[in-house]
Amino acid sequence: MDDKLQKPFYALLGVVTLGLLGWGASSAGAQGVAFGLFTALTLGGSLICVWERSVVRSAFSLMGTFTGVAGLFLLLGADFLAVAQILIYVGGILALILFGVMLSPPDLAERKLSRVLGGLALMLGAVAWVGSKVAGTVTWATADVLPEPSTKVDEIGVGFLDPEGYVVPFELAAMILTVALVAAVYIARRKASDLTDPRAEERA
Amino acid sequence: MSLLTLEAAAGGNAISELLGGIAPEGTPTWAIWLGAAGAAVGLLVAFVSLVAMFSVWLERKVSAHIQCRYGPMYVGGWHGWAQTLADGVKLLLKEDMIPLGADKPLFVLAPALVLGAIFGALVALPLAPGFFFADVNMGLFLILAFSSLTTIGVVMAGWASNSKWSLYGAMREAAQVVAYEVPLGVSLFVPLMVAGTFSLTEASAAQSGWFGMHWFIFQNPFMLPAFIIFFIAALAETKRAPFDLPEAESELVAGFMTEYSGIRWSFFFMEEYAAMFLMSAVGAVFFFGGYHSPLTAMFPDEATSGLLYQLVCAGTLIFKSFVGVFVMMWLRWTLPRLRIDQVMSMGYKYLTPLALACVLGAAIWETIFA
Structure with missing residues (x-):
């Protein structure tokens, strides 16, 4: 280059x-x-x-x-x-x-x-603006x-599934991902009309 | 212990303590830390090179005997043991070639990235209770993450080569690994549920009972199918036959490494054998008792801190891993290559649902019986 x-x-x-x-x-x-x-x-x-x-x-x-x-x-x-x-x-x-x-x-x-x-100027401006808002207040x-990092898998699992914790966002995210997966398969699915050879008539 | 405490990042206490002992007074701690990290990296490189050297020799011997030949017999005397060494010297002496049309920085970076990722993954592998680079809490998770990094390196190599064979190989690699990462991870949930930890050290330690035979594979009936799914997905993840579509020498010349030669090319090879060893070791730790066997169970409790015990443990795990590597070679020289659509449908339509079913079954089993 x-x-x-x-x-x-x-x-x-x-x-x-x-x-x-x-x-x-x-x-x-x-x-x-x-x-x-x-x-x-x-x-x-x-x-x-x-x-x-x-x-x-x-x-x-x-x-x-x-x-x-x-x-x-x-x-x-x-x-x-x-x-x-x-x-x-x-x-x-x-x-x-x-x-x-x-x-x-x-x-x-x-x-x-x-x-x-x-x-670059826009980025620096944005950083300066956010910085001026945040500085002094946080x-x-x-x-x-900070708490000790968890070593056990089940602690992470409990954190996700605890009703006091993140069970609703976790389940919601899981549902959205499943829907997206099924939808992707549905869109990519080969339809019956795609399977027929478009040149079949020509040949006949 | 956090993943990035100083000792852990510097390759265990032993190296940094040793360096701290011999360093002159007043050396800043970060210099000792960097020196220890360098020494740890040197150890890793040596380990990977040795594993790759032995595996290449083993592959030649296994393939030869499967095909009723002898394989290398002359270099070094006994069964051509030094053949790989001679080949390594040859590869180092080769001309370093970069194609004119290649994207030079990415072309140079790709092999380093591929090999670097496997070093990162090997850091989390404990060979014995006191013999590891870093006792990482997230061991298994880290290994999976870093082995997915090698994919980026392969894609980079394929794109930077500016050759159609390489690009096809890279596309296949990306599609294949994204498809098989899911069953690979999900099948490992089954032993994870029993172990209750991501740490490979703790998972190994949990299997010491029953005279060293308290292996996870015997824990519930869903372990064996989970292991088979894991092994198939590991084959796909390490680009081994029958999933070696990214290189597919009969269709794509050599796939993503068509344009590479000399030591850069050998980096890809080293990565492949190191990844095979690593995946077999993960399988050994999470299904087949890690470094525990009847041999290590014979040691009395007071001897378990001795060097001999550590060496026996390391030997046990290395032996188990090489059994896995041998099976991978056996499969390569036995099975024909799959087509890309067969690879995809196997990953998405069969392995992923089966792995999920295994997890569900194991969860129910563990709730009722454990």
């Missing part, structure tokens, strides 16, 4: 990643390194996703975002959520996205710098007040 901006963009990403890792190492040790790595993965993956002109490359870069988010869940002690994130988003949803996107032609339309900069829990 003979794009003049390609190299500066990736060089910038690399420098920012190294900076994040160094900052993490100096401020919070090994956990800081991990945090810097996962942050860089999440942000870098999503930036590459909007930057790359090839739609398949964009899809692949989403893997970085998903695994980075999983890593952040891990650092927060939510092991189950982290692994579920990888299993469902990377193993399932990303595979499906790729399955659809791989068959599309590579889209090499001109990347307009004005559009990239405009998008008290963030630190790691030492």
